[in-house]
Amino acid sequence: MMGQATPLAAYLLVAALLFSIGLAGALTRRNAILVLIGIELMLNAANLNLIAFWRYGPHPELLTGMMFAIFSIAVAAAEAAVGLGLVISIHRHAHTTDLDAMNRMRG
Amino acid sequence: MSFVFYAIAALTVAGGLAAVLLKNTVHCALALTVAFAGLALMFLELDAQFAGFAQILVYIGAVAILVVFAILLTRNAETPKDGVYSRNWLAGLVIAAGVFAVLGWAVLQSVRVLPHETTTPTVTVLDIGNALMGRYVLPLEIVALLLTAALIGAVIVAMHEKERAK
Amino acid sequence: MLMQEMASVSFQPTTNCGPPGICDYLWLVPAVPIIASGVIGLLKQQKRRTAATLAIGSLSFSLVLALVAFVHVVAGWTHGVAVRETVNFTWIQFGASNVDLGWVLDPLSAVMLAMVTLVGLLIFIYSIGYMAHDENYTRFFCFLSLFAGAMLGVVIANSMLLFFMGWELVGLTSYLLIGFWYQKPAAAAAAKKAFLTTRVGDVFFLLGIVWLFAQTGTLLFYNNGAGSIEHGALAALLAQPAALGLSAAGAIGLLIFAGAAGKSGQFPLHVWLPDAMEGPTPVSALIHAATMVAAGVYLIARVYPLMQAGALAGGTTTPLTVVTWVGAFTAVFAALIAVAQNDIKRILAYSTISQLGYMMAGLGMGGVAVGMFHLITHAFFKALLFMGAGSVIHGCHEEQDVRRMGGLRADMPLTFLTYAIGMLALCGFPLLFSGFWSKDGILEAAQHWSVAKTPFYMLVFGALLTAFYMTRQVGYVFFGTWRGKKPARESPAVITAPLTILAFFAMALGLIGTPAWPWFRGFIESRAVPFEWHGFMEPGLLALMGTSTVMVFLGLGLGWRLYGGQAPKPEQPDVLEKALPLPWAWLRDRLYIDELYGFTVIAFYGWWARVADWLDRRVWGGVVAGVAWAFRGWAHFSRFLDMNWVDGSFDKGCEELASGGGLLSRVQNGRVQTYLRILAFSVVALVAILIWSSLP
Numbered sequence: 001m002m003g004q005a006t007p008l009a010a011y012l013l014v015a016a017l018l019f020s021i022g023l024a025g026a027l028t029r030r031n032a033i034l035v036l037i038g039i040e041l042m043l044n045a046a047n048l049n050l051i052a053f054w055r056y057g058p059h060p061e062l063l064t065g066m067m068f069a070i071f072s073i074a075v076a077a078a079e080a081a082v083g084l085g086l087v088i089s090i091h092r093h094a095h096t097t098d099l100d101a102m103n104r105m106r107g
Numbered sequence: 108m109s110f111v112f113y114a115i116a117a118l119t120v121a122g123g124l125a126a127v128l129l130k131n132t133v134h135c136a137l138a139l140t141v142a143f144a145g146l147a148l149m150f151l152e153l154d155a156q157f158a159g160f161a162q163i164l165v166y167i168g169a170v171a172i173l174v175v176f177a178i179l180l181t182r183n184a185e186t187p188k189d190g191v192y193s194r195n196w197l198a199g200l201v202i203a204a205g206v207f208a209v210l211g212w213a214v215l216q217s218v219r220v221l222p223h224e225t226t227t228p229t230v231t232v233l234d235i236g237n238a239l240m241g242r243y244v245l246p247l248e249i250v251a252l253l254l255t256a257a258l259i260g261a262v263i264v265a266m267h268e269k270e271r272a273k
Numbered sequence: 274m275l276m277q278e279m280a281s282v283s284f285q286p287t288t289n290c291g292p293p294g295i296c297d298y299l300w301l302v303p304a305v306p307i308i309a310s311g312v313i314g315l316l317k318q319q320k321r322r323t324a325a326t327l328a329i330g331s332l333s334f335s336l337v338l339a340l341v342a343f344v345h346v347v348a349g350w351t352h353g354v355a356v357r358e359t360v361n362f363t364w365i366q367f368g369a370s371n372v373d374l375g376w377v378l379d380p381l382s383a384v385m386l387a388m389v390t391l392v393g394l395l396i397f398i399y400s401i402g403y404m405a406h407d408e409n410y411t412r413f414f415c416f417l418s419l420f421a422g423a424m425l426g427v428v429i430a431n432s433m434l435l436f437f438m439g440w441e442l443v444g445l446t447s448y449l450l451i452g453f454w455y456q457k458p459a460a461a462a463a464a465k466k467a468f469l470t471t472r473v474g475d476v477f478f479l480l481g482i483v484w485l486f487a488q489t490g491t492l493l494f495y496n497n498g499a500g501s502i503e504h505g506a507l508a509a510l511l512a513q514p515a516a517l518g519l520s521a522a523g524a525i526g527l528l529i530f531a532g533a534a535g536k537s538g539q540f541p542l543h544v545w546l547p548d549a550m551e552g553p554t555p556v557s558a559l560i561h562a563a564t565m566v567a568a569g570v571y572l573i574a575r576v577y578p579l580m581q582a583g584a585l586a587g588g589t590t591t592p593l594t595v596v597t598w599v600g601a602f603t604a605v606f607a608a609l610i611a612v613a614q615n616d617i618k619r620i621l622a623y624s625t626i627s628q629l630g631y632m633m634a635g636l637g638m639g640g641v642a643v644g645m646f647h648l649i650t651h652a653f654f655k656a657l658l659f660m661g662a663g664s665v666i667h668g669c670h671e672e673q674d675v676r677r678m679g680g681l682r683a684d685m686p687l688t689f690l691t692y693a694i695g696m697l698a699l700c701g702f703p704l705l706f707s708g709f710w711s712k713d714g715i716l717e718a719a720q721h722w723s724v725a726k727t728p729f730y731m732l733v734f735g736a737l738l739t740a741f742y743m744t745r746q747v748g749y750v751f752f753g754t755w756r757g758k759k760p761a762r763e764s765p766a767v768i769t770a771p772l773t774i775l776a777f778f779a780m781a782l783g784l785i786g787t788p789a790w791p792w793f794r795g796f797i798e799s800r801a802v803p804f805e806w807h808g809f810m811e812p813g814l815l816a817l818m819g820t821s822t823v824m825v826f827l828g829l830g831l832g833w834r835l836y837g838g839q840a841p842k843p844e845q846p847d848v849l850e851k852a853l854p855l856p857w858a859w860l861r862d863r864l865y866i867d868e869l870y871g872f873t874v875i876a877f878y879g880w881w882a883r884v885a886d887w888l889d890r891r892v893w894g895g896v897v898a899g900v901a902w903a904f905r906g907w908a909h910f911s912r913f914l915d916m917n918w919v920d921g922s923f924d925k926g927c928e929e930l931a932s933g934g935g936l937l938s939r940v941q942n943g944r945v946q947t948y949l950r951i952l953a954f955s956v957v958a959l960v961a962i963l964i965w966s967s968l969p
Contacts, residue, residue, distance in 0.1 A: 006112045008221040011153070012214045014116045018123050018142075020207035025127030027199025027950050028192050033132060033177055035946070037139050040170060041123050044146050047158075055153045056221070060228035063238045067246075069158050070235075073165050074250045078257035080170045084177040085261035091181040099946050100193050106943030199950055205957045213964065 011052035018045035032087045032097045036080065043076045115152060119145030130191050132178045140171040154227055157235050295342045296358040296378040299429055302338050302386060303439070306331045307422030313415040321410045325401050328414040332394050332421055339386035339425075346383040347796070355799035356380065359431050359495050373493050377431035380797050381641065385428045385571060388649050392563045392656050393421050395771035399660055400555040402767035403667060413453060413553070420446035424564050428571065433482050433492045433501065436572070440478075440536070443565050444471050450560060451552040463548035470545040474535015481528030485579075488513060488521055494575065502578040511583045519591060522582040526592030529576055530599075537569030538626045539633060540603045544867055546626055550618040554663030557618060562625050562659050563652035570632045570648050574641045593637045594724060600633025601719075601728035601735075606864070608738035612745070612849070613860035617662045617675050620746050624699065625655060627735060631715055634728055639718025642794040646786050647711040649793075653782060654698035654708055657775035661692035664764040664772065665750060669757055675749040677758075682751040684761040689751050691772040696747055698779040700740040700829065703822045707783035712736065714786060714794075717817055733824055740828025748836035788814060 022041030029035060047069045054065020091097055122142030129135045143166040150159035193199075214221075239247055309331035313324045349356035361375030376382075397417065404413050423446060426439035445468075452464030486492055489506040491499060498505060507522060515524035533539075538546040549561050560566070573580060573596060580592045589597075604627045611623035628651050636644030666673055668685050682689045698708035716736075719729035755761065763769070785792040788808035795802030809815065835848045850857040859865070940951065 005224050006109060006152075007218070007223045009214050009218045010112065010116075011149070012221070013211060014119065014149075016207055016210035016214060017120055018146075019210065020203045021120070021123045021127055023206055023953060024200055024203035027202060027946055027953065028196035029127065030191055030193045031132060033174065033181065034127070034135055034191075035949075037126055037135060037174060040139065040166075040174075041126065041142065044143065044162075044166070047162075048146060048149060051150055051153050051155045051158055055155065055228065056225055060225075060230065061234075063230065063234060066155055066158055066230070066235065067238060067243050069155070070161055071243075071246055071250055073158075073161055075253065077165050077170055078254050080173055081261045082257050082264070084173055085264045088177055088180050089264050097181050099944060102945070103943030106941060193946055195947075195950075199946070202950055202953045202957065206953060209957055209960055209964070 008052055008056040012049065015045045015048040015052065018042075018048065030098050030100055032090070032099055032102075033084070035099065036083050036087070039083075040076065040080060043072065047072050112152065115145055115148045119149060133175065136171060136174045136178055139174065140167055143167045143171060154230070157230075157232060294358065295338070295345045296360055296376070298338065299342060299360070299376050299378055302335045302342075302390070302429065303422045303425035305334050305422070306418045306425065310415050310418035310422060313411060313418060316411055318409070318411050324411040324414040325397075328418040329394065329397050329401075331418060332390060332397055335421070335425060336390035336394050339383075339390040342378055343383045343387045346378060346380055350380065350796055350799065353801070356383075357495060359493075359497075361431060361493055361496055364434075370490065372434060373432050373491065373496075374435045375431040375493055375496075376429040376435070377495055378429070379495075380799065381574060381645065382429050384645070384649060384793075384796070386425065388652050389421075389424055389428060389564050392652055392775070393424075393559060395774055396555050396559045396563075396656065396660070397421075399558075399663070399768055399771045400553075402765050403555055403663055404553060407553075409453070413450075416446050416449045416453070417555070417559070420450065420560060420565075424568065427568055431494050431496075431500075433485065433494070436575070437479070437482060440532075440568065440572075441475070443560075443568060444468060444475070444536070447471075447549070447560050447565055450556040451549045453552055453556065457551065459548075460551040463545070463551040467545040467549050470542050471535040474532045474542055477528045478532025478535075481525045481532065484521070484528065485510075485525050488525075502576055507578060507582040510579070520583065522579055523591045526576070526580045526582075526590070527595060529579070530573065530592060530596055533569030533572045533633075534599060535569070536572075537566050537629045537633070538603075539569075539599050539630065540606055541866065543603065543607065543626050544870065547619050547622040547863070550616070550622050554618070554659060554666060557622070558656045558659035558663065561622065562655040566625060566629055567632075567648050567652060570629065570636065570644060573633070573636050574645055577636070577641050589637075589722075589724060595637075597634050597637030597722070597724075597728055600630040600635075600637060601731045603627065603630030604634065604735040605731045605738070606630075608735045608742065610860050610863050611742045612738065613847075613857055615676055615861075616673050617665065617678075617746065617750065618659070618673060620675070620742060621655070621658055621662060624658075624739065624743070627739065628655065628699070631712065631732065631735070634732060635715035635718060638722045638728065639715060640798075642797040643714045643718050645797060646714055646793050650698070650707040650711040650779070650782050650786070653775050654695045654706075654779040657691060657695035657772060657779055658699065660768070660772055660775070661688055661695060664688045664768050665692075665761075667764050667768065668761045670759055670761075672757055675746060677756050678750045678761075679753040679757070680751070680755040681761055684755070685763045687763060687769045688772065691769070691776040692751070693747065694776040694779055696743045700743055700825050701736055701821060702825055703818065705783070706780055707786070708779070709821070709825075710783045710786040713818060713821055716821060717814065720813065720817060733820065736821060737824045737828045740825045741832045744829050744832025745836045748832060752837055 019042050022038045022043075022045060025038030025041065026035045027038075029038065050065045050069045050072065054060055054063075054069070057065065087097060090102070094102065096102075119142055122138050122140075122145055125138035126135045126142055129138060143162065147159045147162040147167070150156075150162055306328070309327045313327050316324055346356045357377065357379040359375055359377045361373055363371045364374045365372040397414075400413065400417065404410055407413065420443060423439045423442035427436055427443060430436035430439060448464045448468040451467050452461050454460045455464070482492075485501055488510055489501040491501050491506070493500045494502050496503070500506065510522035510525065511520045513521035515521050519527070535542040546561060546566070550557055552561075580596070581590060584590045584593070607623045607626035607630065611620050611627065614620045614623060628647070632644045632647050632651070635647050665678065665681060665685065665688060668681070668688065669678055672678065694706070698706040701709040701712040703709050716729065716732055719732055720726075722728065784790075786794070788811065789806050790804040791802055791808070794800075846854075847857065850861075862868075940947065
């Protein structure tokens with residue numbers, strides 16, 4: 001497909017928006033899994049940023065941005081696995097996923 | 108900006124919003140999947156086909172399923188009584204708004220210097236493969252290690268609890 | 274006997290103490306008794322014989338020295354030398370002025386020395402017997418010795434300051450001795466009264482001293498022409514006007530007389546002398562008859578050039594006029610009161626006041642020699658009378674009321690004989706007794722006084738009264754029948770021997786003051802006096818002698834008529850009282866002078882004391898309390914500041930720190946989302962800062 005006359009700024013704004021939404025979700029939802037969802041959104045927004053910059057950057061043939069994004073995806077997957085495993089394990093222990101209730105580390 | 112872009116963008120953002128705002132956690136997971144899909148389309152729009160398909164394969168095919176599994180395993184399909192938002196949710200909202208403001212302002216400030224369009228890069232899977240095996244071989248190996256560790260770790264975390272519970 | 278009739282052989286004066294002469298050692302005369310007093314004061318009460326020995330020994334030593342000095346001056350007089358030897362030294366120097374002390378040996382001080390030491394020694398010996406039963410024997414001799422030393426200091430003083438120091442010291446010892454039996458409230462009150470009354474006089478005296486010092490620049494009497502009563506200074510004092518038409522000399526003279534009036538019991542400061550009879554009889558004899566009360570007369574005699582300054586030939590000055598009038602008035606006033614007294618010592622006390630008035634009048638009208646002669650003779654016979662009264666009191670077992678005595682002529686013959694001699698000398702019985710010659714000297718001077726004749730008549734009337742009341746007293750005590758409880762007995766020799774010696778002098782002293790041979794006058798005035806019978810042939814002299822003789826016999830006769838040979842009981846009123854009850858009551862109550870003082874001066878003083886007390890307690894006390902309150906308030910304020918500001922701020926700071934820590938620790942609430950929020954916010958903030966700082 002041909003890149004239309006969509007300015008880079010538009011992609012960046014979308015990415016920023018997604019990032020903010022993901023951050024809002026991570027900061028305001030009670031459920032631990034939803035926090036992870038928010039984090040996934042944030043990662044994805046970052047990926048979008050990377051790809052956008054790769055596309056509109058000076059040397060796309062170096063594939064720098066693309067590589068970055070691919071590795072990011074991989075790492076994100078690993079992180080999601082471990083994180084959800086932790087959530088499940090905590091749920092087994094505390095019988096809740098309510099983050100407000102998990103304050104045993106308080107100082 | 109073309110209609111396609113707007114549509115994809117709208118889809119993605121809507122999916123993201125839904126993922127964050129909905130009460131039912133499973134609905135959130137499904138909305139997340141929609142967001143992932145929208146993003147994949149964006150990647151395709153940006154001529155990053157490999158990334159797009161990788162997104163679909165990994166995120167939608169694995170991460171989203173994982174999330175749904177986790178939701179179901181933690182028996183949080185019901186809506187909780189106290190509300191889904193934590194205490195001081197407004198602070199979080201404000202902070203997120205602040206982040207968006209900063210980012211948006213940065214972008215808008217530099218609109219002049221950002222390029223509008225460039226030529227389409229001709230990138231093939233062969234190039235990507237070469238890069239992976241050439242320049243980026245080390246990160247590849249490390250990521251492989253990371254994945255292995257993550258796998259083992261997840262299994263251990265999940266399994267230990269199981270044994271102790273018994 | 275008039276001054277212009279004397280052979281005017283002018284004597285040569287000597288002023289300096291010769292190659293060591295007696296006057297160099299004259300200071301020992303007062304010093305030795307004072308040192309003895311100090312030593313006695315350190316002795317224990319039991320060492321009675323030591324105390325008496327010390328006192329009598331020291332005064333004997335002073336007597337010997339005094340007699341040597343007297344002989345020296347007499348020797349000088351016989352050789353035509355007017356002795357006036359002074360030893361002066363500077364005590365303190367401040368700026369250009371000096372405070373000088375010194376002593377003088379001249380005829381006046383020589384006769385006074387001889388008299389004081391002799392009479393003093395006799396009274397000391399008398400005291401051994403009189404105070405034998407008293408437990409405070411040692412203290413008595415300590416004070417007595419101190420008094421003797423102080424009085425001798427007054428006598429030899431050539432410096433006004435030394436004179437005043439001795440003056441105050443005799444006042445102090447008088448207080449101590451009047452109040453010797455201080456457990457008796459009457460004695461303690463009498464001592465206080467004596468001290469305070471003489472103090473009133475002393476205030477004026479001190480003013481006079483200060484003024485004299487300020488005007489003349491020196492405290493010395495005689496200092497080779499530079500003394501304060503020598504010619505140069507007197508001329509300056511006369512030239513300086515004071516107030517009310519007086520010159521400085523006149524005003525100072527009046528002030529000095531005020532001091533003398535206090536000490537010598539002149540009206541109106543006489544009130545202390547009768548009360549002073551609360552002291553032991555030797556004290557009354559020595560201090561309040563012979564010596565201390567004579568110190569006032571001696572003072573006037575000593576500063577006579579000042580009192581006389583400015584007098585024209587045959588005329589007089591204001592101070593001397595005042596002296597005369599006060600003396601004459603006192604003489605009659607006291608004699609009247611003596612008529613109505615019943616205590617044996619009180620009669621003698623008023624008699625002393627009366628005779629002191631005579632002495633003052635004599636000084637005022639006739640000069641130093643006239644007054645001093647009566648002083649010397651009075652000292653002997655009054656001491657004799659007091660000591661006789663003491664013997665009577667001792668023999669009557671401490672009875673003092675004459676109405677409870679009587680008929681002692683048989684029981685106490687020696688006392689009666691000596692007492693009679695003293696009484697006749699006091700009355701002025703003609704020719705044989707010294708009192709006649711000395712009193713006649715005063716009457717003659719009064720007769721020729723240029724200002725007025727009234728003092729003469731007053732003094733003659735006084736002589737009548739003297740004879741009357743003394744006859745009354747003798748009649749009550751020695752004649753008639755014994756009205757006491759226990760029988761009387763004669764006193765031991767240690768008491769009667771001094772009486773005998775004094776009786777001898779009471780008669781013999783007359784010989785040196787007759788008109789035929791006025792040796793005393795010549796000696797005092799440093800003139801030659803040949804013995805000439807025709808001294809009696811002065812116009813008016815024989816008439817005067819006759820007048821006084823008539824007065825004496827009149828008084829004796831009246832007294833004998835009323836009181837001789839009678840035996841009135843104490844409960845019965847006196848003969849005169851029956852005749853003239855109201856005047857008798859006035860006289861018996863001492864003409865209400867004490868009551869007047871109580872009503873005015875003492876009442877005022879009481880009120881003033883209350884005012885001062887109020888002032889002290891309310892005003893000054895208030896000020897002090899206010900200051901204390903201010904301090905306490907300040908202390909409270911300080912504490913408030915300390916607690917609230919200093920401590921408070923510190924504590925508050927710590928609290929804030931703790932709460933701040935508490936606040937900060939709330940961040941660590943253990944909730945992941947909180948940490949996440951903080952993280953996000955920090956990143957935003959940092960980025961914002963970075964962007965903002967890099968803006969152009």
